[in-house]
Amino acid sequence: MTEGNFVDYVKMHVFSGKGGKGSAHLHREKYITKGGPDGGDGGRGGHVIIKGNKNLWTLFHLKFKRHVKAEHGENGGKQRSTGADGSDEYVEVPLGTVIRDSETNKIIKEITEDGQEFIVAEGGMGGRGNWHFKSSTNQTPRYAQPGIDGKQIDITLELKVLADVGLVGFPNAGKSTLLSVITAAKPKIADYEFTTLKPNLGIVKYRDFKTFVIADIPGIIEGAAEGKGLGHRFLRHIExxxxxxxxxxxxxxxxxxxxxxxxxxxxxxxxxxMDKDRLIAISKSDLLDAELKEELEKELDDNLGLPYIFISSVAQTGLIELKDRLWQMLNKEAV
Known part of the structure; x- marks a missing residue:
């Protein structure tokens, strides 16, 4: 997947279908001149449904789909026949997608399970046919209900990557290199800032065929929360x-x-x-000799007070211990 193919933000306008009109038909047959009302109901308009798909990793397939429209319901017919419902329109999204109302920016729904469906715009109800309105005082009603209009809404789809571990660091800290060493992922790696312009996901193989997912989030710079650098376009993936x-x-x-x-x-x-578990990995530790490493350990113990580990992706040292520590943190409740 190229950088341009990773799309995690899409806006679209969705229309649900209008309900079909009820029929005002009056029953007529040979020898039956006044058969009474027999107009059927109109069909329901189609819904617009957001559906989770575990095989999708990006919103790229929706990048150019600005309008989504469901079918209208068909009108009712004679002999009380109900019009066909309009076909529902499905919009498939990767797991971790948040649906927002573009106007208010409020979250409407989060899609986190495969096959999960959410009706973002309900189709209009079909109108009732004239036979519903027959009464002792009005035996031949010549009117029926029109169908209810469908709904329109502007929505924003935001993808928040689903991963167990999020890699956080400044640009050029070695995140992509680490991901390429401990997983089968092949992120773009180069010696300049902002090499990574999209989150990269990798599956870490652990002992006894166990696995967990790690995400390399594009580098954070000071002021990212205010939108500097790549800003909070990618900070949401850490959530x-x-x-x-x-x-x-x-x-x-x-x-x-x-x-x-x-x-x-x-x-x-x-x-x-701040409620999430944290671990500090000191990368490029192959640059340190024993004396420098000991001095740095003392400094970290005195000042940070958080668990840390020395690793080197190039020399491949400390990586097994890193996997052990991460696995323990992810499964501490089960232990």
Whole structure:
């Protein structure tokens, strides 16, 4: 999948179908000149339905689908025959998609399960035929109900990546390299900032055929919560991760300051992110000799007070221990 094919934000206008008109038909047959009303009901208009599909990973297939319209219901007929319902229109989305009302920006629904369906615009009811209105005082009603109009709504679809672990770090911290080493994912890797312009998902194979999903979120910069850099276009992908893995390179000028900036950006974007489990991975640790590593450990113990681990994606050191720590954090309730 290329960078341009990852679409996680789509706006569209949806129309549900109008209900069919009820029939005002009067029964007529040879030898029966006044058979009375027998007009049938109109059919229901089609719904517009959002449906979860576990085989989709992006909203790219909806990128150019600006309008979605369901069929109108058919009109009622004679002999009390009901008109056919309009066909429902399905919009399939990947799991983790949030549906918002574009006008109010309020969340209408979140799609998190395969096959989950949500009617975002209900079709109009069909009108009732004239036979419903027959009474002792009005035995030949010559009127029927019109169908109810369908609904129109502007919606915004936002994809929040579903992953167990979210990789958080500054641009060029080595997140894509780590993902490529511990999973089968093949993210774009280069020695410049903002190499990653879309979230990359990878499945980590653990012991006894167990797996968990890790997501490389595009690099955060100071001010991201206000929209700087790639802004909170991608910060929302972190919301669904149960564990956050902060990746800070060993050659960073100030590891503690980098961590505090990252945490502050997440806090400002959504304070609830502070409730998630956190682990700090010091990447590029192959650059450290034993003396420097010992000095850095003492500094981290004194100042951060959070669990940390030294790793090197290039030298492939500390990766097994990293998987163990992440697995324990993800399954601590089951242990």
């Amino acid at each position: 669904r991760n149960s564990t956050l893995l902060f990746l800070i390179p060993a050659d960073a000028p100030d590891i503690e300051k980098q961590y505090e900036i990252l945490v502050d950006e997440l806090r400002r974007y959504n304070p609830e992110l």
